[in-house]
Amino acid sequence: MRIPFSNMADASWPECAKCLKGVILDLCGVLYDSGEGDGVAIPGSAAAVKKLKESDLQLRFCTNETQATREKFVAKLQRLGFDISVSEVFPPAPAAIAVLKERGLRPHLLVHNGLLNEFVGVDQTNPNCVIIGDAAENFSYKNLNEAFTVLIGLEKPVLFSLGQGRYYKETDGLKLDVGVYTKALEYACDLKAEVIGKPSPTFFQSVLNDMGLQPNEVLMIGDDLVNDVGGAQHCGMKGVQVRTGKYRPSDEKHPTVKADGTVDNLAQAVDMILSQRRR
Amino acid sequence: MRIPFSNMADASWPECAKCLKGVILDLCGVLYDSGEGDGVAIPGSAAAVKKLKESDLQLRFCTNETQATREKFVAKLQRLGFDISVSEVFPPAPAAIAVLKERGLRPHLLVHNGLLNEFVGVDQTNPNCVIIGDAAENFSYKNLNEAFTVLIGLEKPVLFSLGQGRYYKETDGLKLDVGVYTKALEYACDLKAEVIGKPSPTFFQSVLNDMGLQPNEVLMIGDDLVNDVGGAQHCGMKGVQVRTGKYRPSDEKHPTVKADGTVDNLAQAVDMILSQRRR
Numbered sequence: 001m002r003i004p005f006s007n008m009a010d011a012s013w014p015e016c017a018k019c020l021k022g023v024i025l026d027l028c029g030v031l032y033d034s035g036e037g038d039g040v041a042i043p044g045s046a047a048a049v050k051k052l053k054e055s056d057l058q059l060r061f062c063t064n065e066t067q068a069t070r071e072k073f074v075a076k077l078q079r080l081g082f083d084i085s086v087s088e089v090f091p092p093a094p095a096a097i098a099v100l101k102e103r104g105l106r107p108h109l110l111v112h113n114g115l116l117n118e119f120v121g122v123d124q125t126n127p128n129c130v131i132i133g134d135a136a137e138n139f140s141y142k143n144l145n146e147a148f149t150v151l152i153g154l155e156k157p158v159l160f161s162l163g164q165g166r167y168y169k170e171t172d173g174l175k176l177d178v179g180v181y182t183k184a185l186e187y188a189c190d191l192k193a194e195v196i197g198k199p200s201p202t203f204f205q206s207v208l209n210d211m212g213l214q215p216n217e218v219l220m221i222g223d224d225l226v227n228d229v230g231g232a233q234h235c236g237m238k239g240v241q242v243r244t245g246k247y248r249p250s251d252e253k254h255p256t257v258k259a260d261g262t263v264d265n266l267a268q269a270v271d272m273i274l275s276q277r278r279r
Numbered sequence: 280m281r282i283p284f285s286n287m288a289d290a291s292w293p294e295c296a297k298c299l300k301g302v303i304l305d306l307c308g309v310l311y312d313s314g315e316g317d318g319v320a321i322p323g324s325a326a327a328v329k330k331l332k333e334s335d336l337q338l339r340f341c342t343n344e345t346q347a348t349r350e351k352f353v354a355k356l357q358r359l360g361f362d363i364s365v366s367e368v369f370p371p372a373p374a375a376i377a378v379l380k381e382r383g384l385r386p387h388l389l390v391h392n393g394l395l396n397e398f399v400g401v402d403q404t405n406p407n408c409v410i411i412g413d414a415a416e417n418f419s420y421k422n423l424n425e426a427f428t429v430l431i432g433l434e435k436p437v438l439f440s441l442g443q444g445r446y447y448k449e450t451d452g453l454k455l456d457v458g459v460y461t462k463a464l465e466y467a468c469d470l471k472a473e474v475i476g477k478p479s480p481t482f483f484q485s486v487l488n489d490m491g492l493q494p495n496e497v498l499m500i501g502d503d504l505v506n507d508v509g510g511a512q513h514c515g516m517k518g519v520q521v522r523t524g525k526y527r528p529s530d531e532k533h534p535t536v537k538a539d540g541t542v543d544n545l546a547q548a549v550d551m552i553l554s555q556r557r558r
Contacts (some may be wrong), residue, residue, distance in 0.1 A: 141418040141455070148446065149453055166467050167427065174428055176420070180467045187462040188445050188455055 013261030016238050017276035021217040022058035024207055024232070025049070026198075027065060027073075027089075028168075029223030029245015030266050031082060035171040038076045042244050044267030046081040051270050053083055055277070058211045061089045062204070062220070064163035064197040064227065066133035066178070068114040070094065090207045092162035092197035093118040096131055099196060105158065107131040110147040110181075112138060129158035132185065132193070134165070134178045144184065151189045159185055163197035165227065168246065198224070199231025208235070219260075221269050223247050230257035240269055292540030295517050296555035300496040301337035303486055303511070304328070305477075306344060306352075306368075307447075308502030308524015309545050310361060314450035317355045321523050323546030325360040330549050332362055334556070337490045340368045341483070341499070343442035343476040343506065345412035345457065347393040349373065369486045371441035371476035372397040375410055378475060384437065386410040389426040389460075391417060408437035411464065411472070413444070413457045423463065430468045438464055442476035444506065447525065477503070478510025487514070498539075500548050502526050509536035519548055 011019060028034050031045045052059050061084065065073055070093070074086045093115060100107060100122060108127035109119060112135050130147045151157040165177035182193045197203055208215060215236030222228020223245030232239040241247060241259040244266070252262060263269040290298060307313050310324045331338050340363065344352055349372075353365045372394055379386060385402045388395070390412035409426045430436040444456035461472045476482055487494060494515030501507020502524030511518040520526060520538040523545070531541060542548040 137420050139420040139423070141416050144418070144459075145453065145455055148455055148459075152446075152453060166469075167431075174424065174431060176424055176427055176463070176467055180423075180427075180463045183466040184455070184459045184463040188459045190445075 014272040014276050017273040020219055022211045022213045024060050024062045024220045026222035026228050027061055027063040030242055032080050038079055041080040048267045048270040049082055060207050062207050063091050065091050066115050066162045067112040069117045096160055096196045105129045108150040111135050131160045132182055133162040139181055148188050157189050157191050159193040161193040161195050164195050198227040201235050204235045225251040225257050229259045293551040293555050296552040299498055301490045301492045303339050303341045303499045305501035305507050306340055306342040309521055311359050317358055320359040327546045327549040328361055339486050341486050342370050344370050345394050345441045346391040348396045375475045384408045387429040390414050410439045411461055412441040418460055427467050436468050436470050438472040440472040440474050443474050477506040480514050483514045504530040504536050508538045
């Protein structure tokens with residue numbers, strides 16, 4: 001489903017910025033690069049966030065981060081110099097908890113230790129679904145077998161995947177992401193996981209609902225062509241890719257996803273947006 | 280590709296036994312059940328193997344076992360009372376080594392510690408492919424990342440999967456099999472693995488070559504409907520399923536694979552084959 005544009009239909013980047021009412025930013029690879037400790041802020045990004053906040057545009061942050069609670073990684077971003085608060089940030093875990101409540105499900109968790117606190121208060125007895133996140137070192141043979149055993153024992157197995165990333169880069173090398181282990185469990189149990197997080201349209205829509213805006217009034221800026229840019233476009237938003245984070249030159253020749261614009265970094269994107277709106 | 284039958288075209292089970300010149304048996308789930316120590320022989324199987332050996336039929340054993348060297352698991356079967364020798368057994372590892380030689384490839388191994396001795400003498404420096412077997416506890420996050428890093432660093436990544444099983448049963452519960460982790464690496468690297476082992480036609484053909492027989496002269500007996508029975512049928516052999524090992528009643532209503540016959544166990548299959556041949 002691709003929702004038709006209305007007043008932005010033929011406004012290409014950066015002209016479309018004139019009609020915008022809100023901007024959604026990805027975090028890792030746009031605001032900062034992850035790594036040892038807190039990682040490092042991408043030059044100019046903190047100032048760019050500040051400029052957006054001083055403008056008349058609404059601002060939200062949409063991330064597939066699942067290695068820590070919202071409070072923890074927002075605190076990290078604040079230490080890196082960003083003006084950001086927990087209520088502005090949309091990661092998959094709280095969205096997953098809302099789905100569990102809605103459907104009366106009790107999860108078995110295959111997630112990072114840092115995420116467990118998000119699920120305090122969620123009934124996990126006698127689980128009737130599995131939630132898989134970027135569990136990193138917790139992706140042991142034993143833990144995979146446990147999650148599999150829960151799923152295969154259910155009459156109607158339900159698997160929620162917090163994102164569907166393939167891999168990401170850390171200072172000591174490439175690391176496999178949640179999507180890879182989701183595919184493993186999908187094959188083992190002959191099922192299809194429900195993705196909660198980007199690029200799920202439901203997930204983007206929850207951010208739009210919070211802003212009270214229509215998709216054609218909002219621009220997504222991210223470093224992941226498929227999950228950020230393509231996901232946002234699929235919902236009817238514009239999507240701009242930054243040449244930071246996991247950006248690769250081959251993204252600009254991708255067979256199916258074409259960004260509305262490609263910029264060197266967030267600072268450049270924000271300057272282009274705001275200069276359009278001053279005209 | 281389904282090779283047409285010739286003289287066995289309309290001979291259904293067990294009548295087809297009259298024209299047979301050879302039988303191929305799966306090991307685990309047909310001869311014995313795995314578990315603590317050596318596992319246990321399935322009642323009547325040792326005697327059934329003996330009867331086949333005393334007949335005019337050729338006999339081979341075709342297995343996706345990759346947790347031990349051929350010598351080790353043949354010794355185990357001998358301890359369980361089976362008349363079986365190493366030269367009669369076809370597991371994936373030696374077939375993989377033949378492929379490596381043929382194509383000048385040097386593997387990075389993600390396999391069970393018990394299998395490493397099969398690869399002594401195989402050049403593993405500066406690897407240009409990955410071989411994945413049923414690595415069990417060796418399927419750690421660290422080891423998966425290592426195999427992934429090798430693959431993603433190759434210009435043309437090559438992944439060999441020793442079988443494509445989903446899971447198997449041990450005394451302490453269900454265990455994820457190699458196919459599950461193959462799917463994980465396939466997704467991570469956006470590639471398709473080459474399967475060495477059942478149900479690969481090349482693998483079955485190597486057994487037929489060793490027997491010097493045509494597919495329509497040979498019957499495969501296994502507990503795995505898709506990999507044993509379906510794989511053999513795909514090569515033009517007949518395939519009979521035993522109701523031991525990983526057999527499940529739902530196999531008899533499988534949407535795509537229909538065994539030529541289903542029997543309670545190997546002993547019954549062999550009695551039916553031999554009684555047909557006596558007529």
